[in-house]
Amino acid sequence: MVTQTAHAEQTQSPSAVAACKPAAWDCQMHTYMGSPENVATNLATISDSLVERRVYMLMVQGDDRAEAHLYERFAFEDDEGTVATWSDHKLGDMVSRLTEVLVGNGGAHCPGEQVKAQLATDHEFTVGTPTPAPKTAAEAFGPVLASFSGDKFVQATVMALC
Numbered sequence: 001m002v003t004q005t006a007h008a009e010q011t012q013s014p015s016a017v018a019a020c021k022p023a024a025w026d027c028q029m030h031t032y033m034g035s036p037e038n039v040a041t042n043l044a045t046i047s048d049s050l051v052e053r054r055v056y057m058l059m060v061q062g063d064d065r066a067e068a069h070l071y072e073r074f075a076f077e078d079d080e081g082t083v084a085t086w087s088d089h090k091l092g093d094m095v096s097r098l099t100e101v102l103v104g105n106g107g108a109h110c111p112g113e114q115v116k117a118q119l120a121t122d123h124e125f126t127v128g129t130p131t132p133a134p135k136t137a138a139e140a141f142g143p144v145l146a147s148f149s150g151d152k153f154v155q156a157t158v159m160a161l162c
Contacts (some may be wrong), residue, residue, distance in 0.1 A: 001088040023053065023162035024107040030101065031157040036062075037120040039156045040145035044138035046158060052076070055112030057098075058141055059091055062151040069144055070116065073133055081133040084125040095157050097122065097148050102159075114162040155156065 028050075032042040041059075050056055052077055059068045066088055073081035101118045102111055119125060134140035139157070148154050 003104045006036060007046045024036070024105065024109065026110050026155050026160075027102050027111045028160035029095075029157060030033065030160075031095075031155065033155045034153065036145055036148045036151055036154050039154050040142060043141040043145060043156060043158065044136075046137040048136045050137055050160050051140050052160060053160055056116070056140075057115065057159040057161065058111075059094055059157045060144060060145055060148060061091045061160075062148045063153065065089055066096060067144065067147075068123070070119065071134070072112070072116075079133060080130040082130055084119075086119075086123045086125045091155075092122070098159065110162050115159070115161055116160075 030046060032039045034042075042147065055070070055072045055073075057068065057070045068086045068091070070084040071081060072084070098115055100120060101114050105111060105114045127128075137158075141156070145154070145156065
């Protein structure tokens with residue numbers, strides 16, 4: 001279930017729907033493990049083209065807590081976007097279930113919308129108010145990894161969706 005905070009739900013623009021067709025054939029997943037500092041460094045080296053996507057996601061598992069952040073702009077040309085967040089003690093099978101959704105989709109539909117639908121079925125996310133969209137991977141993911149700086153070992157998975 002996705003809950004909204006402080007903004008009305010928006011719909012995809014026609015340009016976003018058109019751009020999702022090629023994106024459905026170019027989903028990506030990057031996973032890094034190690035100290036929070038090393039993982040943050042690796043995440044910062046991900047191509048900044050990732051944050052130009054309409055929807056992308058970061059999932060982090062630390063020593064005793066997990067977080068997922070779903071970044072979304074409603075149209076590619078938007079300068080603002082929202083971040084939906086979820087947290088618990090463990091990611092559980094979130095990464096593998098989302099991978100199954102993308103493989104099962106087979107490039108047929110918008111990968112971002114497919115992932116959002118699966119997340120709404122399994123987890124309760126809270127959507128923040130619109131803010132300026134991150135310009136770099138470091139800007140998007142750095143603050144999240146900084147919150148895990150006291151952990152000994154983390155795993156972070158980024159999904160580039162649409």
